[in-house]
Amino acid sequence: MVLQLFKKSQMWRKPDLKNRYEVVIIGGGVHGLSTAYHLGKLGLTDVAVIDKSYLGGGGSARSTAIIRANYLTPEGIPFFRESHKMYENLSQELDFNLLFNQMGRLDLGHTDSAVYWLNVRAGFNQLLGVNSRVIDPNEISELVPVLDLRKGKTMPVLAALYHPPAGVVRHDAVVYGYARAADRMGIELHPFTEVTGIIKSNGRVTGVQTNSGQISAGTVVSATAGWSSTISTMVDLDLPITTYPLQAFVTEPLKPFLDKTISSANLHAYAYQTDRGEVVIGGPVDPYPTYSQRATMNMLEDLSVFILKLLPILKPAKILRQWAGLCDMTPDYAPILGKVEGLDGFILNCGWGTWGFKAAPIAGKTVAELVATGQTPKLIQPFGLDRFENGRLINERAAATAAAIH
Amino acid sequence: MAFLVPCPNCGERNVYEFRCAGEIVTRPNSDAPQSERTAYLYLRKNVAGEQREWWYHKLGCRKWFTAIRNTVTNEVTETAWPDETVA
Numbered sequence: 016m017v018l019q020l021f022k023k024s025q026m027w028r029k030p031d032l033k034n035r036y037e038v039v040i041i042g043g044g045v046h047g048l049s050t051a052y053h054l055g056k057l058g059l060t061d062v063a064v065i066d067k068s069y070l071g072g073g074g075s076a077r078s079t080a081i082i083r084a085n086y087l088t089p090e091g092i093p094f095f096r097e098s099h100k101m102y103e104n105l106s107q108e109l110d111f112n113l114l115f116n117q118m119g120r121l122d123l124g125h126t127d128s129a130v131y132w133l134n135v136r137a138g139f140n141q142l143l144g145v146n147s148r149v150i151d152p153n154e155i156s157e158l159v160p161v162l163d164l165r166k167g168k169t170m171p172v173l174a175a176l177y178h179p180p181a182g183v184v185r186h187d188a189v190v191y192g193y194a195r196a197a198d199r200m201g202i203e204l205h206p207f208t209e210v211t212g213i214i215k216s217n218g219r220v221t222g223v224q225t226n227s228g229q230i231s232a233g234t235v236v237s238a239t240a241g242w243s244s245t246i247s248t249m250v251d252l253d254l255p256i257t258t259y260p261l262q263a264f265v266t267e268p269l270k271p272f273l274d275k276t277i278s279s280a281n282l283h284a285y286a287y288q289t290d291r292g293e294v295v296i297g298g299p300v301d302p303y304p305t306y307s308q309r310a311t312m313n314m315l316e317d318l319s320v321f322i323l324k325l326l327p328i329l330k331p332a333k334i335l336r337q338w339a340g341l342c343d344m345t346p347d348y349a350p351i352l353g354k355v356e357g358l359d360g361f362i363l364n365c366g367w368g369t370w371g372f373k374a375a376p377i378a379g380k381t382v383a384e385l386v387a388t389g390q391t392p393k394l395i396q397p398f399g400l401d402r403f404e405n406g407r408l409i410n411e412r413a414a415a416t417a418a419a420i421h
Numbered sequence: 422m423a424f425l426v427p428c429p430n431c432g433e434r435n436v437y438e439f440r441c442a443g444e445i446v447t448r449p450n451s452d453a454p455q456s457e458r459t460a461y462l463y464l465r466k467n468v469a470g471e472q473r474e475w476w477y478h479k480l481g482c483r484k485w486f487t488a489i490r491n492t493v494t495n496e497v498t499e500t501a502w503p504d505e506t507v508a
């Protein structure tokens with residue numbers, strides 16, 4: 016009885032690394048694991064997910080995990096809409112409580128041009144089946160009484176894009192849920208295994224070199240977010256990606272006073288209160304690219320100044336933690352998904368920047384379909400790497416949180 | 422991670438005084454093929470290690486210069502004025 020109590024129940028197995036898999040996924044963050052899970056659902060289980068660190072220890076561990084679909088472009092909106100729908104059912108599907116709290120969200124506009132773009136977004140959202148609308152300061156006050164509308168000050172709140180189904184999810188639960196489900200289907204998870212090279216023959220990727228030996232593979236998927244360029248350089252591929260850190264911090268737990276996520280691109284800050292009462296605060300990426308994941312005092316000061324303009328009530332609150340994660344920023348604030356011309360057997364699942372957590376379900380599903388069938392699903396065709404060559408950039412910038420500085 | 426940048430004019434200053442304008446890329450000729458222009462506009466090495474990049478001392482002397490910085494440790498090992506920079 017006692018022994019039974021102390022018996023470790025493991026979330027996933029620890030198999031030995033084989034020297035061949037049908038599919039090798041580099042990166043065990045939310046995207047690599049979602050892709051693995053969806054491959055399993057399609058019956059492809061000879062799959063290994065390889066991560067140089069612990070599972071979900073990259074951007075996925077550091078995400079503020081706001082899930083929303085109120086994007087701007089006709090390519091982006093349907094993609095994020097489908098992902099949002101999948102999140103609504105994901106706790107059931109993975110049999111794991113992801114604490115998905117659909118608290119709703121306000122994107123605040125403080126200038127005429129910002130309000131113009133909020134209206135454009137509302138229009139496109141409604142046309143494409145996403146629930147959002149522009150509301151006035153009175154309604155904003157009713158939804159978030161503590162918000163300073165900044166009447167008579169610089170940057171008054173003029174309007175907001177209200178997106179009721181937006182929410183926040185428990186980021187590590189999503190990672191563990193996908194990992195456990197993939198493992199149960201027979202897919203292998205190999206944390207603490209670093210990819211050090213990619214094996215190519217005749218213009219085709221045929222495997223990876225790791226610090227635990229060589230593995231051959233039918234297909235290699237790179238889901239390495241902020242590290243994508245370090246992987247692509249192994250196949251002499253330059254990507255339209257620059258790695259920037261994004262920082263966030265949380266306050267001590269406070270009584271419930273805020274039940275919406277609020278975001279202001281004009282004031283470079285966003286915030287929400289967690290179920291535990293802590294207030295999570297974030298903003299734009301750091302002003303210079305780096306692979307260092309150390310947070311900075313300057314950013315803590317800047318974000319505090321920005322958020323106090325909206326939530327002066329937070330002034331006496333103590334700060335508990337601050338952190339940084341790497342973001343693979345693209346020029347058009349949209350992801351890069353799919354095949355690479357002239358390089359068979361290599362699939363990209365990256366360009367997730369500061370916005371990728373919400374996309375994991377649909378990206379995993381569509382990339383898995385591509386791996387299984389060789390055909391790029393329609394939903395992700397606009398996100399191919401070739402869009403930069405063809406001048407078909409997507410431009411989601413106006414819908415990226417607090418992106419104004421960058 | 423914050424760090425100090427040695428401006429060739431002002432000496433070591435807090436990185437937040439500067440604007441980093443990214444890795445140096447060479448502009449192709451106007452008759453260069455489309456692929457080279459795409460590369461110039463969008464594609465980046467984004468190395469995890471030493472790279473040569475553009476810096477602007479926006480809250481100081483407001484001069485542009487180039488630096489070699491390690492993007493993992495953020496150590497700046499060399500700075501130069503644009504006309505002294507070897508590409």
Ligand SMILES: Cc1cc2nc3c(=O)[nH]c(=O)nc-3n(C[C@H](O)[C@H](O)[C@H](O)COP(=O)(O)OP(=O)(O)OC[C@H]3O[C@@H](n4cnc5c(N)ncnc54)[C@H](O)[C@@H]3O)c2cc1C
Nearest residue numbers: 044045046067073074075078079081210240340371372373
């Ligand atoms: C502070 C912060 C807040 C954010 N907030 C939001 C938000 O509110 N909403 C939202 O949608 N998105 C948000 N994001 C973005 C989102 O978190 C990321 O886009 C997403 O987590 C990326 O997931 P991923 O699986 O692609 O990458 P990661 O989770 O970064 O995983 C990549 C993995 O690759 C591994 N790896 C790298 N190199 C190698 C190698 N050579 N060999 C083996 N493995 C390797 C890494 O160890 C890492 O685990 C935020 C990000 C940050 C940093």
Ligand SMILES: [Zn+2]
Nearest residue numbers: 428431478482
């Ligand atoms: Zn100077």
